[in-house]
Amino acid sequence: MALESVNMVGNTLASLGMVTWGNNSFLQTSGNCFEIAFQLARRLGYSFFSSRRELEEAILLRRQLGLWGNTPLKQGPSLAYAIIRQSDNPTDVHVTLEYRGREYNYGPGKREGFVEEDRIPLRRLS
Numbered sequence: 001m002a003l004e005s006v007n008m009v010g011n012t013l014a015s016l017g018m019v020t021w022g023n024n025s026f027l028q029t030s031g032n033c034f035e036i037a038f039q040l041a042r043r044l045g046y047s048f049f050s051s052r053r054e055l056e057e058a059i060l061l062r063r064q065l066g067l068w069g070n071t072p073l074k075q076g077p078s079l080a081y082a083i084i085r086q087s088d089n090p091t092d093v094h095v096t097l098e099y100r101g102r103e104y105n106y107g108p109g110k111r112e113g114f115v116e117e118d119r120i121p122l123r124r125l126s
Helices: 004-017 033-043 052-069
Strands: 018-021 024-029 080-085 092-099 103-105 115-121
Touching: 004 018, 004 024, 004 033, 004 103, 033 080, 033 092, 033 103, 052 115
Parallel strands: none
Antiparallel strands: 018 024, 080 092, 080 115, 092 103
16 A cells, blocks of 8 residues: 555545544544554555553553663664554543555544654564
């Protein structure tokens, strides 16, 4: 997939039933942010977490390593990142995909109180 606009990708995701059109933007359906990010990463040729549980473990590990000033896991730069967003409620987590500096977010963002917490670089598929 070449670098496409968020709305062009939204049209593709809508044809798959992953997002719907509403309030002048595409919106994810039924809390499926993980599935959307997984789908986009694979289409772009990047590995993504194989399950929500694997993503949860990666988030927790990165948080633990950040305690007491330790540096998070060292990973090289990437063109694709899993963007982890969280609200004031620690149980509300939202994941999106960023590719070449463009975030493909079809769910809550900064306006809804979901600030970017972490950026996890993704590896190219072999």
